[in-house]
Amino acid sequence: MDVFDKEKRSWIMSQIKGKDTKPEIIVRSIVHRMGYRFRKNKTDLPGKPDIVFKRHNKIIFIHGCFWHGHKKCKKNINPTNNKIFWEKKIISNVERDKRNVILLKKQGWKILIIWECQIKDLDKLKTKISDFMTNF
Numbered sequence: 034m035d036v037f038d039k040e041k042r043s044w045i046m047s048q049i050k051g052k053d054t055k056p057e058i059i060v061r062s063i064v065h066r067m068g069y070r071f072r073k074n075k076t077d078l079p080g081k082p083d084i085v086f087k088r089h090n091k092i093i094f095i096h097g098c099f100w101h102g103h104k105k106c107k108k109n110i111n112p113t114n115n116k117i118f119w120e121k122k123i124i125s126n127v128e129r130d131k132r133n134v135i136l137l138k139k140q141g142w143k144i145l146i147i148w149e150c151q152i153k154d155l156d157k158l159k160t161k162i163s164d165f166m167t168n169f
């Protein structure tokens with residue numbers, strides 16, 4: 034028996050699949066249009082960053098709000114069933130994310146985390162990305 038209703042389930046599955054989920058495609062196309070060259074899903078770096086700008090020493094992570102435990106976020110819904118399982122899972126994801134950021138920073142990378150819910154406001158998102166790419 035399914036613990037989630039259909040809609041919630043397909044949404045969660047889209048979080049789990051990981052590669053080339055919609056928010057990543059949107060962010061990549063913005064970055065691409067800005068004229069930056071990047072690599073995607075670099076498996077030799079901690080956390081397999083979604084977008085890597087080697088020349089700039091910069092990394093963008095695109096995080097699903099549920100899967101990566103975005104605090105106080107509407108998309109970070111609490112499943113009513115298997116609550117403890119999911120809470121444990123999400124907490125370990127958040128801790129792993131934190132560890133990866135620390136490791137990457139030690140290696141000299143600058144990091145921007147874009148949350149799935151921030152994709153809705155494209156203007157704001159573009160400003161955020163261009164600030165990240167031009168500052169530091």
Ligand SMILES: [Zn+2]
Nearest residue numbers: 098103106150
């Ligand atoms: Zn969020």
